[in-house]
Amino acid sequence: MLRTPNRIACILFPELHDELPVELCELFLRLSPVVACRRQEPRALFLDFRGIDTELPDFEKLLNLKVKALVRRCSETRAMRFRIGLAENAGFAFLHAQHPEGLDTKLSSTVLDHLLDPFAVVRASQKQSPGQISAWIKLLTQLGIHTLRDFSLLPPGALASRFGKNGLELSRRIRDATSSADLEAWPIFVPNEKLVESKHFDPDRPLPSLLDPILFTSKELLDRLSARLRARMLRATAIRMELHHEGRQDRDPLVIRFCTPQGSAAGMLPSFRERLAQWLQRTESEDSPLYGREILNVTLEVTETAPGHRSQRDFFHSHEDQAESWDSLLSRLSEKMGRAARFQVMPVERHLPEKSWAPCEPKFTPKDGTARSELPDGVTPEPQLEFFATRPTRLLREPIALEHEDGWLRWPDTDTSPGRRKRVLRWFGPERICEGWWETETPEQEAQRDYFRAVCQGGTQIWGYFETGVASSERECAEAPQRFYLQGYFD
Amino acid sequence: MFSVAPILSMDQPAEGSATLASKLEKLRAISGVLQGPPPSREALSWEQANVSVPRGALTEVSGPFGSGKTEAVVKFIARHQDSLGRIAWIEDRFTAYPTGFLQHGVDLSRMLFIEGGAESIWAAHQVLRSQVFGSIVLFVRESTLSASEPRVELRRLQLSAEQSNACVFLLTHQPRPQGASWPLALQLQANPNTRKLDVLKKGTARAVPGDRAVSHVG
Numbered sequence A: 001m002l003r004t005p006n007r008i009a010c011i012l013f014p015e016l017h018d019e020l021p022v023e024l025c026e027l028f029l030r031l032s033p034v035v036a037c038r039r040q041e042p043r044a045l046f047l048d049f050r051g052i053d054t055e056l057p058d059f060e061k062l063l064n065l066k067v068k069a070l071v072r073r074c075s076e077t078r079a080m081r082f083r084i085g086l087a088e089n090a091g092f093a094f095l096h097a098q099h100p101e102g103l104d105t106k107l108s109s110t111v112l113d114h115l116l117d118p119f120a121v122v123r124a125s126q127k128q129s130p131g132q133i134s135a136w137i138k139l140l141t142q143l144g145i146h147t148l149r150d151f152s153l154l155p156p157g158a159l160a161s162r163f164g165k166n167g168l169e170l171s172r173r174i175r176d177a178t179s180s181a182d183l184e185a186w187p188i189f190v191p192n193e194k195l196v197e198s199k200h201f202d203p204d205r206p207l208p209s210l211l212d213p214i215l216f217t218s219k220e221l222l223d224r225l226s227a228r229l230r231a232r233m234l235r236a237t238a239i240r241m242e243l244h245h246e247g248r249q250d251r252d253p254l255v256i257r258f259c260t261p262q263g264s265a266a267g268m269l270p271s272f273r274e275r276l277a278q279w280l281q282r283t284e285s286e287d288s289p290l291y292g293r294e295i296l297n298v299t300l301e302v303t304e305t306a307p308g309h310r311s312q313r314d315f316f317h318s319h320e321d322q323a324e325s326w327d328s329l330l331s332r333l334s335e336k337m338g339r340a341a342r343f344q345v346m347p348v349e350r351h352l353p354e355k356s357w358a359p360c361e362p363k364f365t366p367k368d369g370t371a372r373s374e375l376p377d378g379v380t381p382e383p384q385l386e387f388f389a390t391r392p393t394r395l396l397r398e399p400i401a402l403e404h405e406d407g408w409l410r411w412p413d414t415d416t417s418p419g420r421r422k423r424v425l426r427w428f429g430p431e432r433i434c435e436g437w438w439e440t441e442t443p444e445q446e447a448q449r450d451y452f453r454a455v456c457q458g459g460t461q462i463w464g465y466f467e468t469g470v471a472s473s474e475r476e477c478a479e480a481p482q483r484f485y486l487q488g489y490f491d
Numbered sequence B: 001m002f003s004v005a006p007i008l009s010m011d012q013p014a015e016g017s018a019t020l021a022s023k024l025e026k027l028r029a030i031s032g033v034l035q036g037p038p039p040s041r042e043a044l045s046w047e048q049a050n051v052s053v054p055r056g057a058l059t060e061v062s063g064p065f066g067s068g069k070t071e072a073v074v075k076f077i078a079r080h081q082d083s084l085g086r087i088a089w090i091e092d093r094f095t096a097y098p099t100g101f102l103q104h105g106v107d108l109s110r111m112l113f114i115e116g117g118a119e120s121i122w123a124a125h126q127v128l129r130s131q132v133f134g135s136i137v138l139f140v141r142e143s144t145l146s147a148s149e150p151r152v153e154l155r156r157l158q159l160s161a162e163q164s165n166a167c168v169f170l171l172t173h174q175p176r177p178q179g180a181s182w183p184l185a186l187q188l189q190a191n192p193n194t195r196k197l198d199v200l201k202k203g204t205a206r207a208v209p210g211d212r213a214v215s216h217v218g
Helices: A022-028 A059-073 A090-098 A109-116 A130-142 A148-152 A156-178 A211-231 A265-283 A319-337 A474-479 B016-030 B069-079 B098-103 B117-130 B142-146 B150-164
Strands: A008-013 A035-038 A043-048 A083-087 A195-200 A234-245 A252-262 A295-307 A342-347 A357-360 A394-405 A408-410 A421-435 A447-456 A461-467 A483-489 B044-046 B051-053 B057-062 B087-091 B111-115 B135-139 B167-172 B186-191 B196-202
Touching (some): A008 A090, A022 A035, A022 A043, A022 A059, A059 A083, A130 A156, A148 A156, A195 A211, A211 A265, A319 A342, A319 B111, B057 B069, B057 B150, B069 B135, B069 B167, B098 B111, B111 B117, B117 B135
Parallel strands (some): B057 B167, B057 B186, B087 B111
Antiparallel strands (some): A008 A043, A035 A043, A195 A295, A342 A357, A342 B111, A447 A461, A461 A483
16 A cells, blocks of 8 residues: 655645635645645645545646646636645745746745745744845855755754754754654634524425414524524624525525624524515515425524623623623724724833833723722822833824924924924933834834923923933933924823 | 521512512622622712712813823822723824823723724713713814714713713813803813813703712812
8 A cells, every 4th residue: 555655735826816715725625634824925725645545646646636626616716726836844835836847945035934934924023034034145145055955954053043043943944854844833724613504394395485484494493503602602693594495496595684692592583584574575476486486495504693691690790781781882883993993901011102002802801890909999009110200191103303402392394384382391301211122133223212201381291202312311401402202291 | 697598588578679679789788799889879089179070971171282181080090990990091093101091000901992083972972872881081182073063962972971870081172161051060171380170160060960969079
């Protein structure tokens, strides 16, 4: 018995610019249980055939035929071109698919990037920047290293100090190219779970196309769907109903949407009754293609869901009710203004003011007075982050560069009026903030700021910074003829 | 040791729903560790301005940028966060700096921030209707509010606030003119020089008398 070598197949779609269709990914699950998608261009699908025992002498040819058949089956992608690359790990399979005429092993930034991250899952912040990779290649060329093979011959002990962890990883991948040791974590494609219930009827005893029999059948199916939804802590917001009438090839769909998410058949049936009655009225005329036809199959599928909560109320708390109101509010806000418009805030351990917080998805917590702080009401809590100077309550998205001269700050001119001027009565500071030197390539790109709190004429208090070194004390500040970057207000 | 049995005794004859309700209250009081006191309907004192902030009504805090109005509201929230419960912070263009809030002791996990743009007033109505929030801070530019009839908008907002019994703070640059019938229960103005709040108006803006009336502090 022949054993197919441990192989990874990469199916590259060079002309596909949008996301890979989900139907196509689902079809490929027929070839291998492990399928992964590349979410960036060039789009590609990866199939894992390791450990599959077959008696196939010409595996590549057969795979080509199978893939061609599957791509054609997905009707929307009939004209889609593809190329297959086979190798022992995902990175090389991807490279083979990109270079069908023969793998170009010459070092280039694209080749290195694709080898290191074939699935395009590594975040940009953790990747080597294009500038760093270009610097690598320049250095390697100077050392006489032009190909992947040359690179793999470098002693691993010296790589970490010269090229960092990514250089070491790259060398390991090139050296392991011929082995099956693929330590890559695959972002495996998992098809969406469908909640579908259906009931078939004997052609000799079909279901009459009348409201009550259809509702009676639907009730049974809805009960089953409700139980499945309850187990998943979900409620239905839309259900698709398909009726298969005798003598018709196509099924007739009917989408029923609920104003509020429903978790029980009792809650769904009134909407069903209303929609079905309307729909059946239309089929009663003799012109309708469904006139006089009986039903052979009823199928219900939950197409949209919302988070559900326990239906049994807590005796002591109203948390369940509040959680539902909270979810409902968030969904209304998202629908009207987008998900990014409503958020909660998470502090981030960064010194730069604009990076010291991050929005996060709102989460319901029972803090309605039932989860109380340790302090009695009316007592001001101790301020946190005492080791920092006081922060303002308003922060501009982008700092505004103000001209600073002789203790006067001048705002930039607008289209309609010249910039206003304000005299600074008192400076408080500086608070020096230097951050990001470990992320930037040159010292010029580091953030080095001396923050001051300025009390302006009229009492307005603003917050901003000079570039480091301009003013090291409050007295020097008044004379520093430099730009002051206004970043916030003590509003 | 407090015994639960007498309160729940089923041998006694039915004494009406009022008695049952009081027994339930007692039972809830026993489990007070979990439940906590019922939500207060009292006005909340604001020492910085020497006034009380009414629930179910609008409170306007005005002042130019950098005058300290936001800071004053943030401090008030930090001081009364148990009474206020959840807080919705709505702005048409988000410029709040949450790290600054944290320094004043505000529990950020109680706060929901909304950048509503032109829909900020609509968002405030939705928040109030949800009955989940004890307080709303609404910071909208005059241009956003003036897109419709501001007096009518504020009246609607006041009605929503009354139904949800929430404290609604309006942050504005200019105070609404006094003497006109603006539906504001309390008008405060931040004084940038003293960093204190001056009281422009205090009084009841609602027609409902009773326990939620604004307390007048001289």
